[in-house]
Amino acid sequence: METLKNRIQGLRDQFAQAAPQVLDQAALQELRNLYLSRKKGHLTQLFELMKGLAPEQKPAAGQEVNSFKQYVQSELDRLEKELQAPSRSGPSVDLTLPGRASYWGAPHPVLLIKERIEQIFLRMGFSIEDGPEMETDFYNFEALNFPPHHPARDDWDTLYIDDDLLLRTHTSPVQIRVMEKKKPPIRMINPGKVFRKETPDPTHLPMFFQVEGLVVDHGITFAHLKGTLEYFLKALYHDSIKIRFRPSFFPFTEPSAEVDIGCTVCNGEEDDCRVCKGTGWLEILGAGMVDPQVFKNVNIDPEKYSGFAFGMGVERTAMFSFQIPDLRYFYENDLRFIRQFSKK
């Protein structure tokens, strides 16, 4: 009896070793014959062997042999199924090989940020307006309270086409054009390209994008300006961004403000921070309450309506958001730069 048990154990081990080597039908048939052949198969031999045992040992031995037969049978069935499955029809596949990715174009980083800015204002119910890049002196300057020959115009180095036509130095003319056509309430942003007579260097460009905005309605106050711009900046950066409003002087707003955010790079913690120069603050927006003269220029009664306007440079915002060191990167169109934003 012990001999039989040992023999079964030995055969079981041999089978377990042989099974993984079976890679095709021929090998499977060979294995099947080896164990189940009616003539010389191991199981046939085991049954033969059993015949020689004492009658009282036979039931236990029968159980052992049958159990082994079931094991062999089910293993052979499993191998059969696996051989029929396609993965076994050729050499096995190396799943660690690289997959086939699809190629998705990258947005230009300035337009990416511009779109994020637009999305926030759209959520607040602002409309998006645009206008020509080639503007008249009236819309670019005069209607915005820059009299002819005023030195304030020197702050904007203007590219001229002729005495009257110029490349707009800010997108504010769009606000004038909208106010001429629509009556309040007005709640708009006017993103777009603007131009200055500047030679490109790390901090200057002759062409860049601005997003400006305008709100005109009954009872609009400076407190609303603060609330709206704080909401915007928190949505653009994060809820706990530090925000500071400082007085400033613009010809088209009274009072005027400049808005700083806490440095997005050093968070005001590094004295030699390259981005905020150790001040801890980054200038991000110009804003103010619309000058009554600007309202009069478009026939809106400043006693009935009030409003605020604001503006920001998109490249600066993109620089702060992505830590881009040099403004010139934006318009070189080097795809090694632009492709990075396919992930954003």
Next chain:
Amino acid sequence: MKISIDWLKDYVSLDLSDTQVISTLNRIGMLVDEWEETEDDTILELETYANRPDTLGHLGVARELAAALGIPLNMPDISIVENDKQIAEHFDIQIMDEDLCPRYCGMIVSGIEVGPSPDWLQKRLRALGLVPVNNVVDVTNYVLFATAQPIHAFDLAKLKGSKIMVRRAKRGEGMRTLEGRDVALSQDMLVIADEKDPVALAGVIGGEKSAVSEATRDVLIESAYFDPVSVRQTWKKAGVQTDASYRFERGADIKFPPHAAALAATLLTQMGGVAYQGMLDVYPKPARPKAVVIRHHRTLELLGAEIEEAFVTKTLKDLEFQLKEQQPGIWQVTVPTFRVDIEREADLIEEIARFFGYENIPSQLPMWETVDLSQDRKRSLETGLRQLMFHQGFDEVVNYSFTDPAREELFRRDRGAIAIRNPISTRAALLRTTLLNGLLQTVVWNKNRGAEGVHVFELGHIFSQDEEDKRELQAMGMITWGALEAPHWQGPGLTTDFFHLKGTCESLVASLGYQAVSFQSQDHPFFEAGHALALHLKGTEAGILGRLKPEILEAYDLNEPVWAAEIDLDVAFEIQPHVFHCVPVVKYPSVIRDISFLIDRGVPYQGIKEILDGLNLPYLERHTLYDRYTGTGVPEGKVSLSLRFVFRHPQKTLQAGEVDALQEKIGKALRSNFEIQLREGGEN
């Protein structure tokens, strides 16, 4: 502008650290850009504002600080040593052009020994980065940077006669400036002249002839008010900008000239000079002070902050405004003459807000009402276009709107380019007439940096002009060159070709919701002959696509094909799109028939498609070209085309016989329009 904290202390008793001074200035809008600590002083770089010329001197900045801190402002001491001569008996000033010079003051200081200034004065000027010259010149500079009032000193001995005339220049007059530059004068320029010649360009710069030198003993001090626009036009024409013109063009304080002259005389007499008695002050029509009404309730209405009346009145008084109450809560405010920026109530409210502190104004979101429910169609189309291009694997770029005339010439077509009068460089002298020039440069830039394929697009404005008009159009450009994908272990990557570009254009048109689209062969100056198509939307030409012509590519040293397209978005967006509605899904099975035939290679596919579309076959769901073959078994000059037709009846299963009839109709139509040979086995 540089401001010395030590100098400010001459006018306000500052008991504060530098950091406190800086934050006080920032808080009221006088932005300190940066600062530098020196041995016994701190020099601030203060932002200047075009409408605040009063802060272009230390006194004006000190006035702001004094108001912010609620402490008094100390005006500079005036104490002049005089001789017994009355100036009026020895000298005369005549203003001939009052419109350009409403006020002119003169004082004479005699017996000066020209030499180095005392140390304290040299130190003041050095702190601002100025180089001391001599005591007289240094005093004029000192007064300018102290008070923002520019003054000038003439060598009295070098003036011809004993009279100054303030007049417009005469035809043909000229003058050599202090800096030794000859300026031709025109009749709209205001000059200071002695009895013979111009001796100074009013408000801009003095002349060389009357300049103070080592030999000077007696000086005439000029302290005047000149018209801002006139000064600006004069310096621009003469090409000389000075600290004086910078202040005059922004607006000086018309009340201040006598004080500035007296301050200069005080300093010069401290250095050994003796002044003539009195001052010549020609001021024929004294300016009436500006008066502005401010209503207390407007501060709440504009600022959204409750500010007490007492704060309003105190702030304005601290800033030297005079208030007269007209009614409770309403004052008439007399504006000091140095505040040229204050004209309206809003300007006064700005002052109150500044000193109240922006941080003390609450933050509120307005109760928004819906403004406009209409959809912004153009914007949503643009957003859709960009997404589609990303999906097609095109990267987005932005090129400059200006171009190099030599490069633009390569892309010349039936429209003129607009020139910029004062371009940043001659290579950026035109406004672009096409996006393709910039896009091609993007290809070249990236190819030169190792790219193996560049597929980019740009949305932007292009400009053109004809005799009548200058135009600005919105366009979309795309360009494709080289490898579309990196090689993969499963096979080499695809390379771009015309059909990649065309497919992108087709998807683009579909995404805009246009169905009636056609492509027509067209000759176009950008493209190789026979390699361009015009894109038509509902019969209107809306774009062009093709293979850029070799002359253009050669100019960029490119010898591989580049395909590009430009779509006129103003035209495309104008066309009303097909109204979308959903079609029910039919549950009956389709019947598919494939038809293969041989046809002359020269027959354009578009012709075949138009015939098939023209049949208006019932139950035809779609037909597509699924194979195009030349080679073994296809005779020379022929091509084998295989088309698949999918038929489906909306209400029942189609019978073979019904489809046979339709298929027969297709065969007949093809045979009657083209010389074709149906291929056996092409049906199943």
